[in-house]
Amino acid sequence: MLRLLIFCAVGETTAFAAGPEHSAVSARIFLSLAIILISAKFFSHVAERLKQPPVLGELVAGVIIGNLTLLGFNGLEYLKTDEPIELLAQVGVILLLFEVGLESTVTEMMRVGWSSFLVAMLGVAGPFALGWGVGAWLLPEQSVYVHAFLGATLTATSVGITARVLKDLGRSQSAESRVILGAAVIDDVLGLLILAVVTNAIIAAGRAGTLSFGDIGMTVAKATVFLAGGLWLGIRVSRRLFGFASKLQTGGVLLATGLAFCFFFAWLSTAVGLAAIVGAFTAGLILEELHYRDFKSRGEHGLEELVAPIASFLVPIFFVSMGIRTDLRSFASLSVLQLAAVLTIAAILGKQLSSLGVLGKGVDRLSVGIGMIPRGEVGLIFANAGLALMIGNQRVVNQHVFSAVVVMVIATTILTPPALKWSLERKGTRQEKLETRS
Amino acid sequence: MLRLLIFCAVGETTAFAAGPEHSAVSARIFLSLAIILISAKFFSHVAERLKQPPVLGELVAGVIIGNLTLLGFNGLEYLKTDEPIELLAQVGVILLLFEVGLESTVTEMMRVGWSSFLVAMLGVAGPFALGWGVGAWLLPEQSVYVHAFLGATLTATSVGITARVLKDLGRSQSAESRVILGAAVIDDVLGLLILAVVTNAIIAAGRAGTLSFGDIGMTVAKATVFLAGGLWLGIRVSRRLFGFASKLQTGGVLLATGLAFCFFFAWLSTAVGLAAIVGAFTAGLILEELHYRDFKSRGEHGLEELVAPIASFLVPIFFVSMGIRTDLRSFASLSVLQLAAVLTIAAILGKQLSSLGVLGKGVDRLSVGIGMIPRGEVGLIFANAGLALMIGNQRVVNQHVFSAVVVMVIATTILTPPALKWSLERKGTRQEKLETRS
Numbered sequence: 053m054l055r056l057l058i059f060c061a062v063g064e065t066t067a068f069a070a071g072p073e074h075s076a077v078s079a080r081i082f083l084s085l086a087i088i089l090i091s092a093k094f095f096s097h098v099a100e101r102l103k104q105p106p107v108l109g110e111l112v113a114g115v116i117i118g119n120l121t122l123l124g125f126n127g128l129e130y131l132k133t134d135e136p137i138e139l140l141a142q143v144g145v146i147l148l149l150f151e152v153g154l155e156s157t158v159t160e161m162m163r164v165g166w167s168s169f170l171v172a173m174l175g176v177a178g179p180f181a182l183g184w185g186v187g188a189w190l191l192p193e194q195s196v197y198v199h200a201f202l203g204a205t206l207t208a209t210s211v212g213i214t215a216r217v218l219k220d221l222g223r224s225q226s227a228e229s230r231v232i233l234g235a236a237v238i239d240d241v242l243g244l245l246i247l248a249v250v251t252n253a254i255i256a257a258g259r260a261g262t263l264s265f266g267d268i269g270m271t272v273a274k275a276t277v278f279l280a281g282g283l284w285l286g287i288r289v290s291r292r293l294f295g296f297a298s299k300l301q302t303g304g305v306l307l308a309t310g311l312a313f314c315f316f317f318a319w320l321s322t323a324v325g326l327a328a329i330v331g332a333f334t335a336g337l338i339l340e341e342l343h344y345r346d347f348k349s350r351g352e353h354g355l356e357e358l359v360a361p362i363a364s365f366l367v368p369i370f371f372v373s374m375g376i377r378t379d380l381r382s383f384a385s386l387s388v389l390q391l392a393a394v395l396t397i398a399a400i401l402g403k404q405l406s407s408l409g410v411l412g413k414g415v416d417r418l419s420v421g422i423g424m425i426p427r428g429e430v431g432l433i434f435a436n437a438g439l440a441l442m443i444g445n446q447r448v449v450n451q452h453v454f455s456a457v458v459v460m461v462i463a464t465t466i467l468t469p470p471a472l473k474w475s476l477e478r479k480g481t482r483q484e485k486l487e488t489r490s
Numbered sequence: 491m492l493r494l495l496i497f498c499a500v501g502e503t504t505a506f507a508a509g510p511e512h513s514a515v516s517a518r519i520f521l522s523l524a525i526i527l528i529s530a531k532f533f534s535h536v537a538e539r540l541k542q543p544p545v546l547g548e549l550v551a552g553v554i555i556g557n558l559t560l561l562g563f564n565g566l567e568y569l570k571t572d573e574p575i576e577l578l579a580q581v582g583v584i585l586l587l588f589e590v591g592l593e594s595t596v597t598e599m600m601r602v603g604w605s606s607f608l609v610a611m612l613g614v615a616g617p618f619a620l621g622w623g624v625g626a627w628l629l630p631e632q633s634v635y636v637h638a639f640l641g642a643t644l645t646a647t648s649v650g651i652t653a654r655v656l657k658d659l660g661r662s663q664s665a666e667s668r669v670i671l672g673a674a675v676i677d678d679v680l681g682l683l684i685l686a687v688v689t690n691a692i693i694a695a696g697r698a699g700t701l702s703f704g705d706i707g708m709t710v711a712k713a714t715v716f717l718a719g720g721l722w723l724g725i726r727v728s729r730r731l732f733g734f735a736s737k738l739q740t741g742g743v744l745l746a747t748g749l750a751f752c753f754f755f756a757w758l759s760t761a762v763g764l765a766a767i768v769g770a771f772t773a774g775l776i777l778e779e780l781h782y783r784d785f786k787s788r789g790e791h792g793l794e795e796l797v798a799p800i801a802s803f804l805v806p807i808f809f810v811s812m813g814i815r816t817d818l819r820s821f822a823s824l825s826v827l828q829l830a831a832v833l834t835i836a837a838i839l840g841k842q843l844s845s846l847g848v849l850g851k852g853v854d855r856l857s858v859g860i861g862m863i864p865r866g867e868v869g870l871i872f873a874n875a876g877l878a879l880m881i882g883n884q885r886v887v888n889q890h891v892f893s894a895v896v897v898m899v900i901a902t903t904i905l906t907p908p909a910l911k912w913s914l915e916r917k918g919t920r921q922e923k924l925e926t927r928s
Contacts, residue, residue: 078580078760078766079756079757079760079761079766080757081577081580081581082584082753082754082756082757082760082766083753083754083757085749085750085753086749086750086751086753086754086757087750089746089747089749089750089753090746090747090750092746093735093738093740093742093743093746093747094738096738096740096741097738097739097740097743099740100739100740101739106740106741109740135573136577139519139574139577139578140577140581142516142519143519143578146520297531300531300532300534300535301535301538301539302531302534302535302537302538302544302547303534303544303802304531304799304802305531305535307799307802307803308527308528308530308531308802308803308806309527309528309531311523311524311527311803312523312524312525312527312528313524315520315521315523315524315527316520316521316524318517318520319517319518319520319521319524322516322517322520323517328516328517328520331520353799358799358802359799360799361745361796361797361798361799361800362799362800362803364741364742364745364746364796365745365746365749365800368746
């Protein structure tokens with residue numbers, strides 16, 4: 053049955069067109085979306101066949117699209133700066149963080165033990181110091197802010213890949229798994245704080261030329277107040293909000309309310325000077341099934357289930373467009389490859405420090421350290437933020453540094469699954485031997 | 491569990507920002523989305539409470555947001571020309587047409603009988619002639635193209651509302667229902683052709699100052715070839731495409747392939763000079779469950795189920811932003827109200843002609859005529875296309891005409907449910923009487 057009708061007008065007359073250039077965009081966006089979606093899925097498939105996480109495939113799809121010009125094809129060059137694609141990618145990353153937030157609850161976060169806390173602290177401090185050092189060593193001509201930013205880029209763990217490996221090996225409920233996943237939560241908050249401080253310091257430096265400790269304190273205070281206050285208030289407000297929403301007699305209320313909640317928090321966090329994704333993550337953390345049980349008890353789909361298809365449409369756009377921005381030509385430079393290699397080593401070694409934070413016995417420290425290695429999406433999001441930062445007229449993260457970060461992300465992502473598998477099986481064998489002996 | 495991490499940077503550094511103005515947009519879009527989603531659902535609820543279709547509520551939500559300036563609040567004025575919102579609205583209307591297309595199959599379209607065909611022909615010719623006449627009468631200073639465009643705006647039936655009423659009354663399987671829904675399909679193709687011809691004539695007139703019959707023939711030929719050729723080729727290609735896609739070993743392949751298919755057709759139709767939504771509808775018509783049974787047999791969700799949440803997020807953005815463009819101040823003008831009133835009468839009377847197309851007995855002609863009345867979303871999409879059309883430096887559809895069309899849409903949408911209910915119950919009573927007598 054047809055609810056609506058086909059309408060026909062020439063392509064130039066679609067609505068978001070004021071002038072002819074804009075209308076060209078309007079039609080092109082659909083071709084861009086088709087190309088991005090198909091290539092993302094094809095290379096995700098290839099990645100999974102090679103036992104790699106799908107996100108790697110999406111990244112590679114982007115790298116290929118972004119470097120077709122090396123093969124003499126320039127037809128997709130526009131994607132590097134296409135605003136509609138950027139917008140959809142941004143909405144995608146917001147929804148990804150919201151989804152991730154939905155997966156854990158505030159209570160679960162509170163329950164994370166001291167082991168996780170220490171692992172997270174060391175796992176942030178180690179890479180930050182090493183990354184800063186690498187910057188100072190290999191990019192001496194750059195300002196101290198760039199070095200600090202490089203350090204910040206290395207801090208955050210992307211546990212998605214680790215979680216997947218643990219699950220595939222049937223170790224999701226192991227002690228190592230609990231420590232790693234718990235640490236990742238705190239890791240994120242700490243990484244957030246470091247990046248906030250570094251970023252705001254860079255902006256302050258760019259504007260006034262000076263960095264005050266007051267600014268740093270202000271950033272930390274803002275982030276803490278936002279996270280703590282947002283959580284406190286959000287929990288109180290969300291239950292009422294969803295209770296009220298469940299009384300609305302029209303379709304799609306749960307999804308609309310959930311998304312509006314996420315977008316409102318995303319906006320709110322930018323209003324206090326934080327990144328939009330912080331708000332989206334906080335919103336996801338706040339919302340629990342309990343808050344919308346009135347909807348579920350009526351047999352409606354849960355919020356996670358409803359957000360999944362939207363994320364599955366928009367999130368790949370983010371990762372593919374990250375790949376598109378990676379210029380393979382910059383790999384021809386020895387300095388980029390050198391920076392990438394040293395960054396990768398710093399990223400791996402830095403996280404091994406975190407294993408010292410494991411308290412008690414029976415937990416394999418090496419496995420915890422390896423599990424914390426992958427930077428995955430996270431490093432890219434950081435690098436992406438850096439691309440937009442300016443000191444004077446210079447980008448903090450230039451094309452060379454960006455490419456080196458991408459190499460580091462790819463390397464840590466590829467190395468983790470086999471390394472973790474080896475490390476856990478080694479431990480398993482040792483334990484079995486011990487058990488056989490006793 | 492956290493797959494990703496919170497990252498923090500000041501709001502100004504989000505990615506799709508080159509300069510500071512752009513970054514302001516980036517944060518604002520999230521607030522805009524929250525406001526649009528919440529108000530859409532709230533007013534949908536109010537509409538449903540008043541036994542009106544939800545789309546009317548979304549429209550009203552937009553009208554209120556767009557006219558807050560009358561109450562002295564200008565904070566949301568930017569939404570009238572906001573490009574990110576326009577982009578999301580456009581993707582929304584593409585997905586809506588795709589969804590509608592998914593609801594019917596090519597075979598079902600073929601099976602539509604002569605009654606439906608005649609009803610559709612008369613239902614297009616009547617309003618087109620009356621609308622043209624109304625234009626010539628009330629807007630004599632405007633060119634003949636404007637009159638023709640006004641006629642085109644009245645042609646298409648939005649059967650969603652009728653279908654809903656029929657369903658609520660338990661008459662979905664009645665003879666009237668089959669004739670109306672069948673006619674709506676053909677209606678759409680005819681409306682499409684008329685609008686294509688009128689639009690291209692206006693563009694030709696705007697460019698060269700002349701309208702050639704060759705251009706008209708060309709448009710009709712293009713549209714016919716695209717629809718027929720697209721259907722023919724699409725059916726052959728889609729089964730293979732989805733067969734191939736079902737072999738990809740990664741998540742979300744069905745949704746990505748389906749969306750890519752839709753977006754590719756949307757782009758293709760603009761490439762041959764038709765509107766993107768024509769392609770999206772055609773893509774939906776082509777895809778049948780049969781094509782992706784490999785996915786469903788693995789227990790995955792069907793394509794319609796996967797597209798629904800995405801549409802439920804983006805479609806309201808389209809209708810709310812339609813409402814936002816309606817300037818209530820133009821209603822203060824007597825000429826607008828006069829035009830709106832006469833247009834509404836033309837819209838209603840024009841469709842009554844269609845009931846003469848009903849062949850055979852046992853079908854209540856009045857109910858068919860009433861069922862064809864609502865213009866709903868369709869009239870708005872047409873009017874929206876007209877807003878972008880220019881003759882010389884003048885818009886073909888100016889703010890006054892646009893407002894009058896919106897009033898016509900609201901009026902036909904509000905009138906249909908009670909009228910159809912009355913007409914069907916009247917027929918029901920008559921039939922019962924006949925049955926009692928015999």
